[in-house]
Amino acid sequence: MALSYKTRRRLSLLVLVVGMPLYIVAAVTLVGLFDRPPFWLELVIYVALGVVWILPLKPIFIGVGQADPDAKTPEDDGNSR
Incomplete structure (x- = not known):
């Protein structure tokens, strides 16, 4: 099942705000265990x-910086002149 654009944006934000600092702490702790x-x-x-x-997180970040592909455009409304 593919994740929607909105879900990928939210997950990417969660990964960057919560997951990245935790990963940094874990990496520094791991390296600190050795001489x-x-x-x-x-x-x-x-x-x-x-x-x-x-x-492992690459699929979450793909296309997040692009415009929402599911967003409605003015042409989609059927109110064109």
Whole structure:
């Protein structure tokens, strides 16, 4: 079942406002459990974790920045002149 545009917008906002801060805290905590790696390795870990979070959520974000495809336009009303 495909999600509607409105649902995807709401879910994407929820992910960015609630999920992203939680993911950042989890990533920093996870890296903090180990001895401090060299700077370059720590940078690679954070970059990888910064990319990995979006992979399962990509379908939610696709097309959210575009105009609502289901929105009515003035031509759809049948009141054209």
